[in-house]
Amino acid sequence: MLTIKNLEACIEDKAILKGINLNIKPGEVHAIMGPNGSGKSTLANVLAGREEYQITAGTMHYQNVDLAPLTPDERAHLGLFLSFQYPVEIPGVSNLYLLKSALNAKRKHMGLEEIDAIDFLTVVREKMKLLHMDDSYLYRDVNSGFSGGEKKRNEILQLLLLEPSLCVLDETDSGLDIDALRIVAQGINMMRNEKRSILLITHYQRLLDYIKPDVVHILSDGKIVAEGDYQLATVLEAEGYEPFLQKKAGS
Amino acid sequence: MSHDMIPQSLFEACAALPGWNKQLRLEAWKSWQSMAMPTIRDEAWKYTNIARLEKMVFTEVTSTPSTLTLNDIPLTIPENRFCFINGVFNTALSTDLTAGTYLLSKSAWPHIANKHQTPHSYFERLNAAMLNDGLYLDIKSSTHSPIYLVLLQDKTNGLSQHHLRHRIKVHAGVKSEIVIVDWGLADSMNLTTYIMDIELDEGAELNCIHLKKAATKGYHIRQTHSHLAKDSHFNHFNFDFGAKLSRNEISAHLNGEHATCQLNGLALARAQDHIDNQTQIGHLAPKTNSVEQYRGIIDDQACHVFHGHVLIDANAPDSIANQQNKNMLLTSTGQAYAEPQLEIYNQNVQCIHGATVGDIDEEALFYLRSRGLSDEIARQLLIFGFARSILETLADKNLQNELALWIKTHLAIDSELILTAVDF
Ligand SMILES: Nc1ncnc2c1ncn2[C@@H]1O[C@H](COP(=O)(O)OP(=O)(O)O)[C@@H](O)[C@H]1O
Ligand SMILES: [Mg+2]
Numbered sequence: 001m002l003t004i005k006n007l008e009a010c011i012e013d014k015a016i017l018k019g020i021n022l023n024i025k026p027g028e029v030h031a032i033m034g035p036n037g038s039g040k041s042t043l044a045n046v047l048a049g050r051e052e053y054q055i056t057a058g059t060m061h062y063q064n065v066d067l068a069p070l071t072p073d074e075r076a077h078l079g080l081f082l083s084f085q086y087p088v089e090i091p092g093v094s095n096l097y098l099l100k101s102a103l104n105a106k107r108k109h110m111g112l113e114e115i116d117a118i119d120f121l122t123v124v125r126e127k128m129k130l131l132h133m134d135d136s137y138l139y140r141d142v143n144s145g146f147s148g149g150e151k152k153r154n155e156i157l158q159l160l161l162l163e164p165s166l167c168v169l170d171e172t173d174s175g176l177d178i179d180a181l182r183i184v185a186q187g188i189n190m191m192r193n194e195k196r197s198i199l200l201i202t203h204y205q206r207l208l209d210y211i212k213p214d215v216v217h218i219l220s221d222g223k224i225v226a227e228g229d230y231q232l233a234t235v236l237e238a239e240g241y242e243p244f245l246q247k248k249a250g251s
Numbered sequence: 252m253s254h255d256m257i258p259q260s261l262f263e264a265c266a267a268l269p270g271w272n273k274q275l276r277l278e279a280w281k282s283w284q285s286m287a288m289p290t291i292r293d294e295a296w297k298y299t300n301i302a303r304l305e306k307m308v309f310t311e312v313t314s315t316p317s318t319l320t321l322n323d324i325p326l327t328i329p330e331n332r333f334c335f336i337n338g339v340f341n342t343a344l345s346t347d348l349t350a351g352t353y354l355l356s357k358s359a360w361p362h363i364a365n366k367h368q369t370p371h372s373y374f375e376r377l378n379a380a381m382l383n384d385g386l387y388l389d390i391k392s393s394t395h396s397p398i399y400l401v402l403l404q405d406k407t408n409g410l411s412q413h414h415l416r417h418r419i420k421v422h423a424g425v426k427s428e429i430v431i432v433d434w435g436l437a438d439s440m441n442l443t444t445y446i447m448d449i450e451l452d453e454g455a456e457l458n459c460i461h462l463k464k465a466a467t468k469g470y471h472i473r474q475t476h477s478h479l480a481k482d483s484h485f486n487h488f489n490f491d492f493g494a495k496l497s498r499n500e501i502s503a504h505l506n507g508e509h510a511t512c513q514l515n516g517l518a519l520a521r522a523q524d525h526i527d528n529q530t531q532i533g534h535l536a537p538k539t540n541s542v543e544q545y546r547g548i549i550d551d552q553a554c555h556v557f558h559g560h561v562l563i564d565a566n567a568p569d570s571i572a573n574q575q576n577k578n579m580l581l582t583s584t585g586q587a588y589a590e591p592q593l594e595i596y597n598q599n600v601q602c603i604h605g606a607t608v609g610d611i612d613e614e615a616l617f618y619l620r621s622r623g624l625s626d627e628i629a630r631q632l633l634i635f636g637f638a639r640s641i642l643e644t645l646a647d648k649n650l651q652n653e654l655a656l657w658i659k660t661h662l663a664i665d666s667e668l669i670l671t672a673v674d675f
Contacts, residue, residue: 071620073623105624
């Protein structure tokens with residue numbers, strides 16, 4: 001269960017999040033939609049523990065643990081996973097190495113032994129097959145020279161492998177063509193179960209046609225200005241953000 | 252102008268050694284004495300101050316017998332090797348390859364001397380005057396490849412100095428590989444000059460891998476000059492693990508059409524180390540190609556200088572030159588100077604260059620940590636990854652792996668980090 005209360009955050013003295021309230025229960029899928037620059041990625045990064053952002057008010061709890069004092073890796077061990085809007089290229093570090101060390105870091109935290117090299121390959125290849133990724137991805141450097149779509153697929157591969165309990169997906173649909181979108185959405189849907197919470201950040205309704213959210217939030221200028229069920233996304237698609245932004249201005 | 256660092260008596264003792272050409276020595280000695288030591292006012296020594304050398308006095312001619320063995324180097328040294336200890340050839344540690352094509356010491360002298368009748372730079376003059384030993388490799392086939400040239404330096408009582416010069420000739424169409432291991436065991440104060448002249452005949456190919464771990468207080472000055480005929484390829488890899496002063500001057504003269512060179516280097520500087528890499532590539536014929544990748548990882552108060560000079564002659568149309576220099580500073584007290592210098596006299600060429608100096612990439616660090624890796628491991632991974640990009644340009648996977656271990660040890664990186672491609 002993720003509980004965010006009145007969260008405010010800034011970067012370099014610029015206020016970006018201006019009082020966010022959000023509750024996500026186990027098994028729920030929430031979508032956050034909103035125009036460019038409204039603070040969606042900031043929220044995702046603040047959740048994952050990026051130090052550049054300062055939290056100026058409010059709280060974030062996951063499974064009753066206060067996230068604020070935890071480092072990014074401690075949050076990952078707790079089960080939080082952020083799929084980056086712009087996955088970072090890391091030349092010199094092989095994808096295989098990253099996947100293996102990430103999995104072993106998790107296992108270590110759970111008190112398990114390191115995974116055997118052969119078992120690891122078996123598991124990772126099985127997940128790659130689901131995402132229609134070939135073996136070469138393993139031996140390439142992390143995201144280096146990957147196309148936009150390949151990077152997103154690689155994020156989902158990590159998600160499938162690490163099996164986090166809270167998945168924050170920041171614009172995972174952008175840069176994907178229609179076939180890739182279907183494959184990635186299938187991967188995410190497979191992860192859906194009664195224990196796992198998913199927060200989908202997206203621009204378009206497109207992804208929500210494949211992954212039906214329980215709740216949709218509309219973020220504007222660092223605040224949630226509207227909430228509703230899946231229908232809200234449809235309204236948004238038809239009418240655009242304008243009516244919601246006006247509503248906010250009028251309120 | 253002070254030349255007290257090498258006393259006259261030391262030169263005379265050196266000149267008295269039998270077999271070497273006394274006249275050439277004497278001329279070199281005089282020309283060295285007539286030249287002032289380079290200072291930071293000289294363009295080529297702008298960032299490297301050697302003034303302290305002038306205050307030292309080197310007294311040892313050749314050192315006392317040494318008990319060093321190849322086991323003192325944490326690297327597998329296979330057969331086909333020539334070992335020099337404290338600047339002098341050591342028969343016991345070397346493979347007997349002298350028959351015919353490999354000439355040593357006195358018999359190599361005419362071939363070596365032939366190459367430096369007019370020694371040019373300050374240290375080249377000193378090297379010609381004080382030469383301890385040398386090797387002439389006349390490579391006519393790939394039979395003995397790779398050949399290892401090992402230079403071991405022992406701890407000595409006084410300030411010691413060693414001067415070596417090798418000449419390597421690779422005949423037409425022959426492919427060969429040379430691995431040079433410079434290993435200074437102790438923290439003794441020494442001065443080493445090590446010059447290598449390389450000639451590649453038409454269609455020849457030479458991989459030259461240079462691993463240098465000089466004594467921590469050592470002054471180690473190396474020059475590698477190569478001349479490439481038509482269709483020949485020279486690949487030079489320079490892995491430098493630092494010293495008080497480690498200077499590498501590497502030149503490639505692409506004299507024949509379609510000649511190509513690759514100059515790659517990795518400087519790992521820590522503590523008070525100063526590594527100075529000076530490269531010079533001359534495109535002197537049409538359709539010549541050069542690729543250069545140099546990286547530095549700088550820790551503590553160390554310094555890395557990279558100066559990359561590329562000349563494209565008017566007579567070298569359709570040539571391609573690509574130079575990249577990247578530095579990673581691990582502390583705020585480390586220093587990196589990156590200086591590309593391009594001289595282009597033909598418009599019909601492609602020339603790309605880039606130089607960067609930066610810290611560890613914070614975005615990459617956050618990305619790795621968000622995957623559950625600790626700050627320490629994530630940093631180590633990024634540092635090693637930075638080095639690995641150069642390491643990977645070596646074709647020999649075994650050497651890659653051994654070097655990976657050296658690098659990890661040197662940078663105090665968790666040796667459990669399994670990172671090279673061959674591990675999988
Ligand atoms: N590192 C940063 N430095 C300065 N401003 C930033 C930084 N990151 C985000 N911002 C600003 O914060 C606002 C919200 O950005 P972001 O969270 O990326 O929005 P969204 O993901 O909704 O498009 C924007 O105005 C953006 O310019
Ligand atoms: Mg965003």
